[in-house]
Amino acid sequence: MKTIWRVGLAVIGLALASVSVAAHHSFAMFDMDKNVEYQGVISEFKWQNPHVHFTIDIAKAPGVDPQTVGRWDVEGGSVNIMSRQGWTRTSYKVGDPIRLVGHPMKDGSKGISLFYAIRPDGSRLYHDIARPKDDVKKTSGDLP
């Protein structure tokens, strides 16, 4: 019976280890209560599963929050989830300007969980079904 207990403990230990790692890839690593506006230029656009990713470059400029300057990795949802929000593989291409609201990484590294992108006409392209309280078709309220 001792062997069984040892094996059981080992399996539980491994399972717990994998759970804590899985949590790392949930949205726990992002500060989901913080909505930050970023305005930059797309330098890479990867329309692919399991997560759409794009990279934006934000240059120093008047009116640009210095804390947002640099190259950021923006993570979206799966292709299927985002396409149901109106995204397509041609929504943005390299070189396009982009304005978006996202949740920054808690640890300060240059990663963002996409909340929504703001199109030139003010309409929003959401990451998924999450909506802010002031959800409107064009920019207004507390959120950009």
Next chain:
Amino acid sequence: MAIFRSLQDGAFTEWFLGSESIWTYPTVLTLHTVGMAILVGASFVIHLRILQVAGAIPLRRLLPLYRFIWIGFAINLLSGLILFATEAADRIADPVFYVKMVSIAAALWLGGVVKRRVIVRPSAPEATTLASRSMAAASLALWATAIVAGRLMAYLKTTR
């Protein structure tokens, strides 16, 4: 390396990963999970029995479970090859991927040894020996390692 890079950057990968259909990437990933459940689930039942869990079940009665092990393995080999192709260049340079592959190979090999020596052998005593219990425990540990490594691949990779 060039072949892995061309697989990862090729038209198939672009179509497969960029498809909006749930019948492409989501389905293959789901099949990989279901195949793992069948393969590792059947293997766990056999090896837990050797560790005297449900000790009243005669060992030879476990033989049909090997069919499920191979069905699960076939599903995962096919789905795994597709998933590998889409990240071939990254995976081939990923140490965690090798931990997973070596664990799977060792678990399958050990499973074969256990089948021959413990399950099929006509004179196998129902009360299993320390050697067979050790092999069963090692098999459980190898499958657990393979699963954990498989999950870690998504979180430890340096490229995306």
